[in-house]
Amino acid sequence: MNVVRSAGGRHNSDSYKAENENATSTHPISRPTCSITELMKKTNFSKEEIRHLYRTFKQDSPSGQVTKEQFASIFSTLFPTGECYRYAIFLFQNIDRSNTNIIRFEDLVTTFSLLVHGSIEARLGWIFDLYDINKDGIITRTELFQLVASIFQLIMPVGKLNYAPIMNAIQERTDELVDAWDIHGNGLVHKEDFLQYCLQSIKIDGWFNAKFYTSPGIDVSTNLDEWIEKYCLDADVFILVASAEATITGAEKKFLHNVAERLSNPNIFILMNRWDATDNEPEMVELVKQQHLDRGLEFLCDELNLCERKEATEHRMFFISAREALLNRNIDTSTLSKSGFNKGYKERLIEFNKFEHEFEKCISKTAVQTKFEQHTNRGKEIVILLNETISNIINKSQTIKQESSEKLIEMEEKNDFLEHELISITDLAKEKIRYVSEDIYKRVAQTLNDEIKRLYTLIEEFDRPFSSDRDQIRLYKQDLHYWVEERLGSNLQNRLHTALYNSLDIVHSEIKERVKSILSTSERKSLVDLIVPRSDFAISYRLDCSNLCSDFHEDIQFKFSLGLTSLWEHFVQSQNKSKYISSSLLNSSNDLLTKTNNLTALSSSKSGLVALGISALIWRSIGWKMVAIVGGFYGSFYLYERLMWTKKAQERAFKRQYADYASAKMKLIVDLTSGNASAQVQQELSMYFAQTIHYVAMEKDDTLDNIQETRNEINHLKSYIDKGKKIKKQIDKIDNELNQFSKQYLTVDSTNTAN
Structure with missing residues (x-):
């Protein structure tokens, strides 16, 4: 729907500079600061548009500049019953960006360009600057209240702004806007927050996407045909809005003549707006009304030949006040006095309601006669196309569903196979690892026992x-501990290394080949080949000799081998080595050993007295010569052993004692060391198996994911098929309704009957 408004007469100058040069000398002239070419580049307006705007500007301001008072005076003509000064000043300040307190033509046309051709962000920025009264980049609640109040003043009767309900409505609207724009909750609205809110608001976006085409006396003859084809060929109704103080211009008549040539019998209404202004001259009302009515009827009936004069008078021309209609619908007039309405407003409201009724009636009738047949035929074409499309979708969905079902069966069988193979290969790997671990255990135990037997040689x-x-000696023992542990570990490594790694390689190869036989993709098989067993793996034989032999106490004091103490110790040791049949004999032996040890201690402490007694007995038994001979031999042997008890002899005794002690201790940890080595091998093989079997698990997971995706796809296809069938039923229903509608309203017989 297009609204054409009249704005008075036109000028015929070809240049806005020429207009400025021809201005009368009674006004101080402000010449333009830039050429029309420069303005075209800045504003994106055409030369004709700039010239027309300049002619209109010079009508109201021959001097070429507008002051605040002049701007407010011009603006007040739009709202004769309201108070528009405050809002006009806010607009003036937003147009006067240079703060010169005057508006030049360049300022005005630049602002028009921003509002017409600017981006959404630019237009929103201009609105923000309008609300930001002191231009500090922040909108306060007070500033917004002032601007909202000034807007209310435009339509409110003078003196009614302080009425309590109006003030409450202004405050509520202000709070609503601040709460929406104030992201930080501090009562201040920053420009970024304002732009963010507006750009994200669907409502704001809708405002800027709506387009209103008006013609305030502008001559659009340059591209009129293109403009009509672009915006008017699909219009049902054209409304020409004229002012009570003006008349229909030639440009408006030319536009509607072109519309009538392009469209057959267009529906045109003429609204004489601001008819409330005629109450100031009641004696001229009827005369003026008749003049407007005659001109309108002449245009509609004689020039355009659209209808008869009676029909045009009753159904095409209306004398209204849009301001009063808007005020009546937005304010609860039951609570206010009627001072905001001029005399006779009820008749004008009735006239406006009559126009709305005729408008709705015309829209309905036109829709049936001019558009519904085309839309119905188009609807039938769409129904046929939809029916074919839905049928194709259903058939294609059924085919894909069948293929997906077969694919699902294959994937489920593959999943069962992978599940079985995963269990099988796991059991096989466990068996292989157990066998290798046991073999390593036996090998380590046997090798360690062999090394213990030759421990003395090693020491x-x-x-x-x-x-x-x-x-x-303490330092000597520490070094010996380290030596024994290092050499034993090295010997075990050397003797077991080859057999160990051969066993590991065999198990690695068997696991790898079995896993690769399960995998279906060459990529994952390649990844399995890239898994290499640890090259630095070696069994750690930690014997810990320092702790194992921490209780070892050497005895390297000289002891004569034929001394009583040595002979007694040999006797006790031989007795201790014998086996006892019963526990009673074992207890008796322990008691005897205890007594013997006590006797040994006693004999050691009183060796001199015992030796003296024995010598006396021998002396009396065999004589002094024999005693001397035996004593010589005994003494010589004692002297020999005493002289041979050197550091080397002491070291040999120490090593022999250490070897005996360490051998006994190490025999106790053979099982522990073998088990530790077996556990290390088991851990290494388990880690390798886990790395390789991971790809089988991935294969299984991918299969499960594919199964779930296929099931979802099948469910979606079932849903599409069901929805397609429902849509086909709806399409058939719509087709029947279109046929019934066409038969009832669009055929020639039914149309004549309806008429």
Whole structure:
């Protein structure tokens, strides 16, 4: 729907500079600061548009500049019953960006260009600047209240703004806007927040996407045909809005003549707006009304030949006041006095309601006669196309569903196969790992026992200066601990390395080949081939000799082998090695050993007295010569052993004692060391198996995901098929309704009957 408004007469100058040069000398002239070419570049307006705007501007301001008072005076003509000064000043300040307190033509046309051709962000920015009265980049609640109040003043009767309901409505509207725009909740609206809110608001976006085409006396003859084809060929109704103080212009008549040539019998209404202004001259009302009516009837009936004069008088021309109609619908007039309405407003409201009724009636009738047949035929074409499309979709969905069902069966069988193979390969790997672990256990135990048997030989190879000093012996033992542990570990590594790694390689290869036989993609098989067992893997044989032999106490004091103490110790040791049949004999042996040890201690402490007694007995038994001979031999043997008890002898005794003690201790940890080595091998094989079997698990997970996706796809296809069938039923229903509608309203017989 197009609204054409009249704005008075036209000028015929070809240049806005020429207009300025021809201005009368009674006004101080302000010449334009830039050429029309420069303005075209700045504003995107055409030359004709700039010239027309300049002619209109010079009508109201021959001097070429507008002051605040002049701007407010011009603006007041739009709202004769309201108070528009405050809002006019706010607009003036937003147009006067240079703060010169005057508006030049360049300022005005630049503002028009921004509002017409500017981006949404630019137009929103201009609106923000209008609300930001002090231009500090922030809208306060007070500033917004002032602007909202000034807008209310435009339509409110003078003096009614302080009425309590009106003030409450202004405050509520202000609070609503601040709450919406104030993102930070501090009562201040920043420009970024305002733009963000407006750009994200569907409502604001809708406002800027709506287009209103008006013609305030502008001559659009340059591209009129293109404009009509673009915006008017699909219009049902054209409304020409004229002012009570003006008349229909030639440009408006030319436009509607062109519309009538392009469209057959267009529906045109003429609204004489602002008819409330005629109450100031009641004696001229009827005369003026008759003049407007005659001109309108002449245009509609004689020039355009659209209808008869009676029909045009009753149904095409209306004398209204849009301001009063808007005020009546937006304010609860039951609570206010009627001072906002001029005399005779009820008749004008009735006239406006009559126009709305005729408008709705015309829209309905035109829709049936001029558009519904085309739309119905188009609807039938769409129904046929939809029916074919839905049928194709259903058939294609059924085909894809069948293929997906077969694919689902295959994937489920593959999933069962992978599940079975996963269990099988896991059991096989466990069996292989167990077998290798047990084999390593036996090998380590046997090798360690062999090394324990030759421990004395290993210890003999230890070469370090020996001393009987207590501190030196402690250091000697520490070095010996480290030597034994290192050599034993090295010997075990050397003897077991080849067999160990051969066993590991065999298991690795079997696991890898079995996993690759399950995988279906060459990519994952390649990834399995890239899994390499640890090259630095080696069994750690931690014997911990320092803790194992921490209780070892050497005895390297000289002891004569034929001494009573040594002989008694040999006797006790031989007795301790015998086996006892019963526990009673074992207890008796323990008691005897205890007594013997006590006797040994006693004999050691009183060796001199015992030796004296024995010598006396021998002396009396065999004589002094024999005693001397035996004593010589005994003494010589004692002297020999005493002289041979050197550091080397002490070191040999120490090593022999250490070897005996360490052998006994190590025999106790053979099982522990073998089990530890077996556990390390088991862990290494388990890690390798976990790395390879991971790809089988991935294959299974992918299969499960594909199964779920296929099931979802089948469900969606079922849904599409069901929805398609429902849509086909709806399409058939719509087709029947279109046929009935066409038969009832669009055929020639039914149309004549309806008329």
